[in-house]
Amino acid sequence: MFNFRRFFLISVPYIWLLLLFLVPFGIVLKISLSDSALAIPPYSPTFDLSAGWAGFREMWAAFDFENFLWLVDDSLYIKAYLSSVWIALVSMILTLLVGYPIAYGMAKAPEEWRPTLMMLIILPFWTSFLIRVYAWIGILGSQGYLNQFLLWIGVIDEPLVLLNTSLAVYIGIVYTYLPFMVLPIYATLEKLDGDLLEAAEDLGCSRISAFWLITVPLSRPGVIAGCFLVFIPVVGEFVIPSLLGGSRTLMIGKVLWDEFFANRDWPLASAVAVILLLILIIPIVLFQRQQQRAQEAGQ
Amino acid sequence: MRNRFSWFNATSLTLGFAFLYLPILILVVYSFNSSKLVTVWAGFSTKWYGELFHDQAFMDAAIVTLKVGLASSTLATVLGTMAAYVLVRGGRFFGRTLFSGMIYAPLVVPDVITGLSLLLLFISIGLDRGIGTIVLAHATFSMCYVSVVVSSRLVSFDRALEEAALDLGCTPWDAFKSVTLPIIAPAVISGWLLAFTLSLDDLVIASFASGPSATTLPMKIFSQVRLGVSPEINALSTILISIVTVGVVTTSVLTKQAAVRRKRQEQEAAKQD
Numbered sequence: 001m002f003n004f005r006r007f008f009l010i011s012v013p014y015i016w017l018l019l020l021f022l023v024p025f026g027i028v029l030k031i032s033l034s035d036s037a038l039a040i041p042p043y044s045p046t047f048d049l050s051a052g053w054a055g056f057r058e059m060w061a062a063f064d065f066e067n068f069l070w071l072v073d074d075s076l077y078i079k080a081y082l083s084s085v086w087i088a089l090v091s092m093i094l095t096l097l098v099g100y101p102i103a104y105g106m107a108k109a110p111e112e113w114r115p116t117l118m119m120l121i122i123l124p125f126w127t128s129f130l131i132r133v134y135a136w137i138g139i140l141g142s143q144g145y146l147n148q149f150l151l152w153i154g155v156i157d158e159p160l161v162l163l164n165t166s167l168a169v170y171i172g173i174v175y176t177y178l179p180f181m182v183l184p185i186y187a188t189l190e191k192l193d194g195d196l197l198e199a200a201e202d203l204g205c206s207r208i209s210a211f212w213l214i215t216v217p218l219s220r221p222g223v224i225a226g227c228f229l230v231f232i233p234v235v236g237e238f239v240i241p242s243l244l245g246g247s248r249t250l251m252i253g254k255v256l257w258d259e260f261f262a263n264r265d266w267p268l269a270s271a272v273a274v275i276l277l278l279i280l281i282i283p284i285v286l287f288q289r290q291q292q293r294a295q296e297a298g299q
Numbered sequence: 300m301r302n303r304f305s306w307f308n309a310t311s312l313t314l315g316f317a318f319l320y321l322p323i324l325i326l327v328v329y330s331f332n333s334s335k336l337v338t339v340w341a342g343f344s345t346k347w348y349g350e351l352f353h354d355q356a357f358m359d360a361a362i363v364t365l366k367v368g369l370a371s372s373t374l375a376t377v378l379g380t381m382a383a384y385v386l387v388r389g390g391r392f393f394g395r396t397l398f399s400g401m402i403y404a405p406l407v408v409p410d411v412i413t414g415l416s417l418l419l420l421f422i423s424i425g426l427d428r429g430i431g432t433i434v435l436a437h438a439t440f441s442m443c444y445v446s447v448v449v450s451s452r453l454v455s456f457d458r459a460l461e462e463a464a465l466d467l468g469c470t471p472w473d474a475f476k477s478v479t480l481p482i483i484a485p486a487v488i489s490g491w492l493l494a495f496t497l498s499l500d501d502l503v504i505a506s507f508a509s510g511p512s513a514t515t516l517p518m519k520i521f522s523q524v525r526l527g528v529s530p531e532i533n534a535l536s537t538i539l540i541s542i543v544t545v546g547v548v549t550t551s552v553l554t555k556q557a558a559v560r561r562k563r564q565e566q567e568a569a570k571q572d
Contacts, residue, residue: 005471010392013382017401020439024416027423101311108308119551124319127543128500130517131536135322138528143338145325178319236409238503243524253411260415273412284407
C-alpha cells in the first residue's frame with residue numbers, strides 16, 4: 001500500500017536538502033569549470049535552459065580545468081592550503097594541551113560541582129563567536145590591556161606586537177574552539193572506572209604512571225573526537241584570521257572570501273572551494289569511521 | 300571517576316576558566332567606560348548604551364537579525380524534527396544513505412563553502428537576495444543540528460509507548476501528537492534554541508546569502524570591528540552576552556527542576572504499585 005503520510009514525511013526534508021544543499025554544490029562544481037568573464041553573472045558559459053540539449057552540449061564543450069591549473073600554478077594558493085592545514089594542526093595540538101587538564105580537572109571535581117562546570121564550559125559556546133574573537137582585539141592591540149599590564153608590572157619597556165600575527169590567530173582559535181575539545185574528553189574521563197586506578201596503585205604504580213598507563217589510553221576516543229572537531233572547522237576558518245591575523249597569515253577561507261568579494265572571480269573562488277572540500281573529505285571520513293566505531297564499542 | 304581532587308586539578312580549572320571568562324569580563328567592564336579611547340579607563344558611564352539605541356543602522360540590523368533568527372529557527376525545527384523522525388523511525392527507503400549523508404555533511408562543511416554554494420544557487424535561479432534568502436540558508440544548515448539533537452532523544456525512548464497508543468486506537472498523527480511529541484519536546488525546544496543561536500551568530504553564510512537590502516547584526520559588527528575596537532560594540536556585546544547568559548542559566552535551572560519533579564513522580568508511582 002502506498003503510504004502517503006510516510007512519503008510526505010520523507011520527501012519534504014529530503015527535497016529541501018537536495019535543493020539547498022546538494023544542488024548548490026553541483027553549481028559550484030559547474031562554475032569552477034567555467035571561465036571568468038566581465039559580465040553579470042561574471043562567468044561563462046551560463047546554462048541556458050531554453051537552448052535545450054544543444055545548449056547543454058555547448059556548455060559542456062566550454063568546460064575546462066583552467067581554474068584548477070591556475071591554482072596549481074600560482075604558489076599563493078598552494079601556500080594558503082598548506083598553511084591552513086598547518087595552522088589547524090598546530091592549534092589542534094595547542095587546544096588539546098590546554099583542554100585536557102581542564103577536562104581532567106572537571107572529571108575529578110566533586111560530583112555536585114560537575115553540572116555547574118559543564119554549564120560554564122558550554123556558556124561561551126552560546127555567546128557570539130564574533131564577539132569572543134573581537135574581545136581579543138582589545139586585549140592584544142599595541143595599546144591593549146595585555147601590553148598595558150605588562151608595561152605596568154615592568155616586564156617589558158615597549159609594547160609587544162601581538163595583534164595581526166600568527167600568535168594572535170592561535171590564541172583566538174584555542175579560545176573559541178576550547179569547548180569542542182574539553183567536552184568529548186570530559187565525556188570519556190567521566191565514565192572512567194576509578195577502580196582501575198586504585199588497582200594500579202595497589203599493584204605499585206605511582207599516580208603519575210597510573211595516569212599515563214590507564215587514564216590517557218582510556219580517554220583516547222574523546223581526544224580523537226575533540227581533535228577532529230577542532231581540526232576540521234579550523235581549516236576553513238575565516239573570521240579569526242581576518243580579525244586577528246595579519247597580511248602574512250594565509251588561510252584558505254580568507255583567500256576564498258577575497259577572491260569572491262574583492263576580486264569578483266567566481267570561477268576561481270569555486271575552484272578554491274572544490275579543492276578545500278576535497279582536502280577536508282579525508283579527515284571527515286576518518287572522523288565518521290571513528291565515531292561509528294566508538295558507537296559500536298559503546299553498545 | 301573517583302580519586303582525589305588534587306591541587307593540580309584545582310589550578311588547571313582555575314586557569315582554564317580564567318582564560319575562558321577574563322576576555323568577556325574585560326569587554327563587559329569596559330563597555331561602561333566613559334572614554335572614547337576604549338583601553339583607557341575614565342570613569343563609569345552608560346552613555347555608549349544610549350548612543351547604541353540611537354544608532355539607526357544598529358537597530359535596523361538588530362531587527363533583521365531577530366526576524367531571520369525567529370523564522371529560520373522555526374523552519375529548521377520543523378524540518379529537522381521531520382528529518383530526525385525519518386532517520387530513526389523511517390525504516391528503509393530509496394536513497395537513505397544519501398539522506399543521512401546530507402544531514403551530517405553540513406555540520407562539517409566550512410561556512411565559506413556553504414555560503415558560496417547557496418549564493419551561486421540563488422543567483423542562478425534569479426532569486427532576489429535579502430531577508431528571505433538568509434532565512435533559507437540558515438534554516439538549511441541549522442535543520443541538520445536540530446535533527447541531530449532530536450534524533451538522539453528519539454533513539455533513547457521506548458517505541459512500545461507509540462505502539463500502545465496505536466493499538467488503543469490512536470491515528471498515527473494523534474499518537475505522534477499525544478505520545479511522541481511530549482516525550483521529545485525538551486529536545487525539540489533545545490533544537491530550536493540551538494538553531495536560533497546559530498542564526499544569531501552567523502556572519503559568513505549571511506554575508507554570502509544576503510543582498511544589499513539586508514544587513515544582519517554580525518555583518519554590521521564585523522564591518523565596524525575591522526576598523527578596530529569601539530565602545531559601542533562593547534556595549535552591544537554586553538547586551539548580547541547578558542541575554543544569552545540569562546537564557547542558558549534559566550533553561551538549565553528549569554530542566555534540572557523538571558528532572559527532579561519527574562523523578563519524584565516516578566517514585567510516587569512506584570510506591571503506589
